[in-house]
Amino acid sequence: MPDDLDLGEYGHHLVDELMARRLSRRDVLQRATVVGLGIPTISALLGSRAGAAGLRPAVSGAAPQPKAGGTLQVASDAPVAAVDPVTMYDGGSINVVQQVAEYLAWVNPDNTLRPVLASSWKPNAKGDVWTFQIRNGVKFSNGAPLSADDVVATFQRLVNPASGSSAATNFKGVLGVSGVQKTGEYEVTFALERPFVDFPYAVASTNYNAVVLPKSYDGDFAKSPVGTGPFVLTAYETGVSATFKRNPVYWDAPKPYLDGVTFTFFNPNAVPAQEAALQTGAVDVYQSAPSTGSPLWHDPNIALPTLPSSYYGEFWFRTDTPPWTDARVRQAVAYALDRPAIISNIFSGRATVGNDEVFAPAFPGSPVLPQRSQDIAKAKQLLAAAGLGRGFSATLTTEGPGIFSQYATLVQSYVAQIGIDLSLNVESTSTFYGSGSNQPWLTVPVGIVDWAARATPEQLYQSAYTTGGIWNSSKWADPTFDKLASEYEATVDQASRAALAKQLATVQQEATPAVIAWWKDAVYSIWKKVHNLEPNGSYFLDLTATWLE
């Protein structure tokens, strides 16, 4: 196509930015993989040009040779409902599906994209048409070959709200059913409703429903769990266990290295049971950090791989409900919190301090604003300026038990210091999310809700902070922010993108529709005999390259 983005030119642009030190090496790699420049291509560019400038690629030590064989035992959350890739939302179902089925691309821990069922992709110059090449020679576990038809059917299914998939929400205003087109036997084109520079993330693993299923998929995954993934589901007992065997016709041989995987399902709240199972070796993997005070923190057999992520607790204020309509009141609360103390208290230090804006440090290229820290005098001043120098009372609603109720208790003690008498209303998860007209997390004046990690800041602010965003708990509406946001999403040039990101972050921090005090690290607890198992910000489990000693 004549108006395609010139990838060669774009690659050079990225390297220019690196050499001007406006982008880090990590940022360059991420941007390159998003527009479809493969890691080898960009590395070659980096090698030839950046190498001359003294910016050598990082050299990793010699990795041990993977060993084939063995069965990995995993403690997994029990799927909440019957497993269906199209509608799933819970960790247990996602775990099961991701062993069996695959995405066009996988989001690596450093937020770069790894091509999986797409061998490559590229945007047009405007960023509103994306063309994906589908990998040749891939077979589904039922023997049928993967083709563009399956990919088209998969995405048409997802963007259609009638499928019941919450992925439809992710595509709203970006992609419609007619925008998904087969343009070749192994080529699929996505014609977007607006330019979206980070579109590949929407068809990658962070949009977890987007696994490619056969065109004939009829909604009964339990009966015919067909996918292209590294493993095949051989037994499934509701609420008890799932057994997987190695997929002998996996396209990326010699992977997977494991002969099989067994999931033992646990109630997600049954923390002691899971920790005991890990400690005694009944399971090898537990997708969580040990609880506070657990001996697992010091167990010599256990590794705790850690990854900074964009998982956070949004502590929001309804900006349309007094006294929270006044930004100074919201800022006062922000200045009352001792963020490092919160992090050491709740996360044993495994989190990064937040700055009340969505550009998490885990996102490549995030702007750095002056860090907000505890300043009681300033907080009191702000309250006084807002006419609330004598303090007031309010109710904070959150879900519990768990880190959110712990966080709420700490918040309560901090805001008491500036005269806010905060009472806590801790609901069960199902009550907190609720249903129909009764959804506290979208309606109460003040609350704390968890946001799972995303690969890009757009995926956070689009739903949470733009005017009318579907999960905009604070009801914040700022035309400046909205305008900057759509510009950011349509901008390819890196320098302009960075400038826009900084403006977005500044506007949000100033308005403080929500306090973002921390970004939780993703920590997995695994036996040291398990190799090549990376923690994941979304708590996904990619076992394609995992092997056992």
Added chain:
Amino acid sequence: MRQYLAQRIALIPVTLFVVSLLTFILAQLVPGDVGRTILGPYATNSQVHALDQRLGYNLPVLQRYWHWATGFVSGNWGVSPVLQVPIRPLVMSRLGNSLLLAATAFVIVVPISVTLGVVAGVREGSRTDRAISLVGLALLGLPEFVGATVLIVVFGVTLAWLPVTAQAPPGSGLLTRLHYLVLPAIPLVFVLFGYISRTARSGTIETSNAQFLRTARLKGIPRRAVLTHHLLPNALLPTVTVIGFQVGYLIAGLTVIEELFNYPGLGQLLISSATDHDLPTLADITMLVAIIFLVANVLADASYALLNPRIRARRAR
């Protein structure tokens, strides 16, 4: 007595009707709905509403109740709207697990607590009696999760003698399954020991002071024979009833133990079906548990009648 039992049995269907109706009505009070459980918090309200409609959850409660009740009675329990598996095999397999755990606990606790209870009763006021009573009381006051956690840490993690999960690997034989059940059964033994041994003790003391026993002793019947032929059959009557009452708890009330040992019993399924708005599954389990409770109680009464010489005698006349 026969008339009394007949009355008790006749009341069972009435009780079950009330229980099932209450289950259906109370389940309406749980916040959220089935569509939200299946589609999750991020689905839109219209998506959730459409699914609720497809599953028939928009119909009036009584209509859904009738549909469920006729299915239950005819043995056609249907498919769980949430889990999408046939309910009857699911519930029966969980019931099987629960029964096995309950049986393991029973086999350990009944002989121990009855024996020690009788010993304490026979030697009322002795050091042995005081020791047994003290242990019984202490265990009675020990919450299940505390006892279970201590056992897990000591015998599972530190000494590594017994597995900490109760579910044996798929395809294990009965012996292996029992091996996995020893640790979870002990906290149940703790809870039941207090009840059963104290009842056995007080029954023994009461009977020892009875006239007929003094007569038997004065008649010169050997001590052992007095114990086995005269004392025990009378002293253990209340114990049988107490044991009968524990059956329901042992089968459906072990949520805490099931969670701590990750055991797929009836209790876990009961809780999850309630929180997930899986109403047919919830109602089926509730009915099953109610039936077990009622039958166990009737059986306890019946065995009381069979064991009680006075009642036997009355029948003989």
